[in-house]
Amino acid sequence: AQSVTQLDSQVPVFEEAPVELRCNYSSSVSVYLFWYVQYPNQGLQLLLKYLSGSTLVKGINGFEAEFNKSQTSFHLRKPSVHISDTAEYFCAVGKGHNQGGKLIFGQGTELSVKP
Amino acid sequence: EAQVTQNPRYLITVTGKKLTVTCSQNMNHEYMSWYRQDPGLGLRQIYYSMNVEVTDKGDVPEGYKVSRKEKRNFPLILESPSPNQTSLYFCASSLGTGAHGYTFGSGTRLTVV
Secondary structure, eight states, X not given: OOEEEEXXXXXXXXXXXXXXXXXXXXXXXXXXXXXXXXXXXXXXXXXXXXXXXXXXXXXXXXXXXXXXXXXXXXXEEESSOOGGGOEEEEEEEEOSSGGXXXXXXXXXXXXXXXX | XXXXXXXXXXXXXXXXXXXXXXXXXXXXXXXXXXXXXXXXXXXXXXXXXXXXXEEEEOSOOTTOEEOOSSSSBOOEEESSOOXXXXXXXXXXXXXXXXXXXXXXXXXXXXXXX
């Protein structure tokens, strides 16, 4: 069975500092990996996704993530955060066509950017 | 604009009073799904639908019903809501291959007292 673990429930950081949000997954088969962002009182918005190919994936708002198959990780990074990046971030894994391409989500990481 | 529309955004109801949360998408997606979001638990799938008249249980289906009579609509029905169904609900749609991920609605915050 697939599962997703986000290793930090809260990450406080100062503005313009770098940040890494950690995500580990478990799956016995090839998967698709996603990061979503949820701003306060809004739905989830796709940040980036890994399907295949290059292990470094670039997304919107300056975020990027690296797929590491040997460590089964998909950590999200940004070299310099802004106040507007304050949000909750969800890592998710999807697999094939089964169950409508079901996504399994991690528990979420609350990123809090302080001035 | 491509979107998933949920209504209402906020709802307070009493235990046992039947309610429906509507969901509609304009992207001609075959696949639709309902998730609930609870603190510390992330998002958990309630029900999903792979096409018209085809629905199936997700991970937490107890206390919920769905229907898919038309491709664009996927309402979530709570026949007899209970306080443990107080949560934030999201409808999502997808092309369904797993590679596309989901497009999410803005959410419905339900409180059952």
